């Protein structure tokens with residue numbers, strides 16, 4: 131699932147490549163992905179791309195006249211930049227992975243795609259990004275929040291760090307992968323409670339958040355957009371590395387279920403050497 135670093139890199143690529151180009155046509159291929167109907171997609175025809183921004187994990191492509199194409203890539207969505215399209219014939223709505231195609235005046239453009247059968251990718255055409263419900267409820271941005279804003283946001287929600295860090299209304303931009311990485315870098319248990327954190331632990335967590343996300347943005351920006359892959363990240367230390375050695379201490383990275391997914395962590399670095407109990411499993415056994 132694309133998180134803050136990948137969306138930031140996509141926005142950066144679009145700023146370099148698409149700003150100044152005029153839109154020839156926006157084609158909604160997966161009609162269900164388009165969540166707004168006014169203004170219509172045809173309102174963008176002939177307008178120039180003026181900017182590309184990020185709100186949490188949302189991508190915002192801005193056109194002159196203050197129109198915003200706001201995209202949530204969900205679990206399996208991605209943006210593919212094409213230097214050219216094979217055909218100028220509009221795509222027919224169907225079952226393929228392409229949800230929306232944007233054709234620009236130099237023959238290039240981009241496809242929003244979504245793999246798999248669970249169609250969750252969402253596209254909004256709005257005059258104000260705050261009109262998108264998911265954007266309006268976002269907490270402070272995980273990459274730019276200062277310590278006071280970060281601590282205030284986390285302490286506003288009592289709960290386990292893993293769940294609170296990934297709650298977009300508390301802190302915008304962090305998902306399952308980078309929350310594992312941030313908690314590992316901060317040497318904190320994913321099940322630690324937000325209201326029990328000392329000021330020192332909060333400061334460490336804040337610094338780890340900025341460092342982990344900042345490094346990931348730098349790595350993502352170093353790739354060409356064509357090679358940017360939301361699902362294939364480099365430089366991860368614990369996430370998706372169950373059974374492999376922790377690169378910091380050599381202990382074995384472990385996994386435990388959390389919410390509707392699972393999380394990875396290093397016992398030596400994060401939980402005083404003690405493996406976390408799998409709460410769902412122990413519930414079943416009991």
Ligand SMILES: [Zn+2]
Pocket residue numbers: 376377378379380381396397398399400
């Ligand atoms: Zn470790």
